[in-house]
Amino acid sequence: MATPNEIPVAETIDNGNPEASEKKTRILTLRTSDDQEFEVPESAAVLSVTIKHILEDGCELRKIPLPVVDGRTLTRIIGYLTKHSDGGVSEEEKRNFDEEFVARAEMSALFDVVLAANYLDIKDLMDLVCQEIADRMQNKSVKWVRKTFCIENDFTPEEEKMIKEEHPWAWKDIESDDDD
Structure with missing residues (x-):
């Protein structure tokens, strides 16, 4: 049984940082509303305030349930979180990623991401997608x-x-x- 300060995870991975080669990043399992499971590095997952609070509260969940997020949407969000949690990525690379992230998405997918980002409390993603939706609405009938x-x-x-x-x-x- 895990102690309150331990977070149960399926496995650990090297986070690729040479200074922290001894340090391992835990892998969290996220379970979506459509019962899909995703393994995500903790360093990426904690960009979600909701997930961060679950972990800080010492929940001993083997799988963190995300009852209002489906697998297709979580796949997109994990891509965003992974890119934004990588310390080796420049701000320009993140901006380019963000532009492509929203530019290639259909409006319905953006709506799904907004709802999920709100639930997961990922402010930067919420702001990014809301701005894209607003830009697409501009001058529309x-x-x-x-x-x-x-x-x-x-x-x-x-x-x-x-x-x-x-x-x-x-x-x-x-x-x-x-x-x-």
Whole structure:
């Protein structure tokens, strides 16, 4: 049985740092909502405040459950955490990784990552993905935003016309609803 200061793990790995060749990084097992299991270096996993608190609380879980994160989303997040926990990666490399991380993702995948990053309390990832979603929304039509975010239109055509007339500045540079 593990003591409160020990964290049960499946195995340990050398973290690749020459100064810490004696030091081993523990591997944590994360279990997703769809019952997939992922082994993640502790150094990467603790970038999640949620996981860090679980470990600090001395939980003796062999597998850390993530009930609101699916395997596909966790795969993306592990890639992010691994890149950002690697001390040998420059800030420029991290920025390039971040740009590619969000650029190649579909909007639905970004939504999943936002929800998971919120649950896992990974502020930098949350900020990154929210900014990408905001950038993609910029200058989009109302129709596009409603469709993308599954927002029901509860305005009558007359109400919409009145809003457009009262706030013409809000419609400047916006794509036409016919451009979907």
